[in-house]
Amino acid sequence: MSVFKIAVCQMLIEEEKDRNLKRAETMIRESAAAGSQWVVLPEMFNCPYDNKYFPDFAEEFPGPTTKMLSSLAKELSIFLIGGSIPERYEDKIYNTSFIFDFQGNLAGKHRKMHLFDIDVAGGIRFQESEILSAGEAVTVANAPQCPVGVSICYDMRFPELVRLMTLEGAKVIVIPAAFNMTTGPAHWELLARTRALDNQVYFIAASPARNLNTSYHAYGHSIVVNPWGTVIAQADEKEGILYVEIDLELVEKVRRELPLLAHRRKDVYALCKK
Numbered sequence: 065m066s067v068f069k070i071a072v073c074q075m076l077i078e079e080e081k082d083r084n085l086k087r088a089e090t091m092i093r094e095s096a097a098a099g100s101q102w103v104v105l106p107e108m109f110n111c112p113y114d115n116k117y118f119p120d121f122a123e124e125f126p127g128p129t130t131k132m133l134s135s136l137a138k139e140l141s142i143f144l145i146g147g148s149i150p151e152r153y154e155d156k157i158y159n160t161s162f163i164f165d166f167q168g169n170l171a172g173k174h175r176k177m178h179l180f181d182i183d184v185a186g187g188i189r190f191q192e193s194e195i196l197s198a199g200e201a202v203t204v205a206n207a208p209q210c211p212v213g214v215s216i217c218y219d220m221r222f223p224e225l226v227r228l229m230t231l232e233g234a235k236v237i238v239i240p241a242a243f244n245m246t247t248g249p250a251h252w253e254l255l256a257r258t259r260a261l262d263n264q265v266y267f268i269a270a271s272p273a274r275n276l277n278t279s280y281h282a283y284g285h286s287i288v289v290n291p292w293g294t295v296i297a298q299a300d301e302k303e304g305i306l307y308v309e310i311d312l313e314l315v316e317k318v319r320r321e322l323p324l325l326a327h328r329r330k331d332v333y334a335l336c337k338k
C-alpha cells in the first residue's frame with residue numbers, strides 16, 4: 065500500500081513516569097482510533113529530559129514501558145515507533161528507541177549514536193555523556209509499507225547517518241527528538257528540510273510539547289517534510305497530534321525526476337560503515 069496515515073504525538077512530559085505512560089497510552093489510542101497505521105512518540109517520552117532523572121527512570125528491556133508499547137501495538141494493530149526512553153543495559157544507560165510491529169514484536173531498536181554535548185554561550189549547555197553511553201548501530205526497521213530509518217534528536221545533525229539509512233533502503237526517516245529554545249528556532253526546520261531534500265525521503269521529527277515546569281524547555285514544532293523538501297505538517301509548542309498521509313509514490317517520483325542518489329560520483333567518493 066503506497067499511501068498510509070501516520071500520527072506524530074507531541075506529548076507533554078512531566079516528572080512522574082506513571083503520568084507520562086498514561087498520557088502516551090491515551091495519545092496512542094487516539095491516533096489509532098483516527099486510522100493511523102504508524103504512531104510516533106517523542107524522545108525520552110517517559111522521563112523529563114534532564115540528566116538527573118535518567119538513572120532513576122531507566123528500564124531494562126523488556127520493562128514496564130516497553131511492555132506497554134508492545135501490547136498497545138498488538139491490540140491496536142499499529143506500527144509503533146516508541147519515541148525513546150532511558151534504557152539500562154549491563155552497567156550503562158542508553159537513550160533508546162524501541163520499535164514494535166503490528167503483532168507487538170520488537171521490529172528494531174536504536175540507541176542514540178551522537179550524544180548531545182553542547183555549550184552555547186548565552187544559551188544551552190547539556191552534557192548527555194555525563195550519564196549516557198552512545199549506541200553503535202545504524203537502524204533501519206522493516207515496516208509493512210517500507211523500510212524506515214530511526215535515529216534520535218542530535219543524530220539528525222549528522223548527514224552521513226541519514227544517508228547511510230537511505231542507502232540501506234529507508235524511504236521514511238523518523239526522529240524522536242527534543243530540540244530546545246536555543247537551537248530549535250535556529251536549526252530545527254532547516255535540518256528537517258535539508259535531510260529530507262538531500263535524501264529524497266519523508267522526514268518526521270517528533271518533539272515533546274513545551275513544559276515550562278521542567279528544567280528543559282522543548283522547542284516543540286514536531287514536523288513532517290516530504291521528499292521534495294516541503295513542510296507538510298508542523299505543530300506549534302503545545303500538546304497535540306499531527307496526522308499526515310505518507311505517499312511512497314512521491315518518493316519514487318522525486319527520485320526518478322531528480323535522480324540525486326543515482327548521480328552520486330561513487331567512482332570518486334564513498335560512504336561506508338566501519
Ligand SMILES: NC(=O)CCC(=O)C(=O)O
Nearest residue numbers: 180217218242243244247
Ligand atoms: N536531545 C537532543 O539531542 C537535543 C538536540 C538539539 O537540541 C540540537 O540542537 O541538536
